[in-house]
Amino acid sequence: MSRIGKRPITVPAKVQVTINGSNVQVKGPKGELSRDLPANIVLTQEGEILTVSPIDDSRSSRQLHGLFRTLISNMVEGVSTGFQRRLEIQGVGYRAAVQGRNLVLNMGYSHQVQIPPPDGVQFAVENNTNVIVSGYDKEIVGNTAAQIRAVRPPEPYKGKGIRYAGEVVRRKAGKTGKSGKK
Known part of the structure; x- marks a missing residue:
């Protein structure tokens, strides 16, 4: 069995979990999420604790066991506290701003x-170079951050572009110049 799948999920007091057959709905102060479970995964609720278990010991059940435990845990965490991704912009003249709900990037x-936010996602900008993508669905927050980074990924020679906070960009040496030989 999966080590991750064995761990129980603790539901905070302000979060409500509803299980209807193979559908799981999670409501909290930040929003509402739902997900369908595959037929070979069972979710049980005992008070404040959720437990994910496979029906049998087949290969597909074992593969999905830890995955769906993590997905449901992310749903519970997202509607209670939310998720955020930070991006840094580096380069002369590169900057970001929020106009209305849209993120506006000047990237050379x-x-x-202009990037419009999907439902449940908000943008914030600090110092014109730090972008914060926040929301309650971890998948949508990550995909939106990846779309922003794809506008101008960091290049390896000068390091200019959009990178995740804490991302290390491996730098390359440029041309060595003329050697003097003809």
Whole structure:
């Protein structure tokens, strides 16, 4: 059995979990999420504790056991506290701003890049170079951060571009120049 799948999920007091057959709904102060479980995974609730278990010992059940425990745990954490991803912009003249709900990026192109937020995602900008993507669905927050990073990924020569906070970009040496031989 999966080590991760064996761990129980503790539900906070402000979060409500509803299990309807193979559908799980989680409501909390930040929002509401739902997910369908596969047929070979069973979710049981005993008071404040959720337990995920496989029906049998088949390969597919064992594969999905830890995955769905983590997905349900992320749903509970997301509706109670939420998730956020931080991005850093490096480069002369590169900056970000929030106009309305949209994120506007000036990344050295001939035009500004506008990114509208999906439902449940908010943008915040600090010091024109730090972007914070926050929301209650971890998958959507991560995908939105990846879309922002894809506008101008960090390049290896000068390190300019958009990177995740704490991301290390391996730098390359540039050209060595003329050697003097003809």
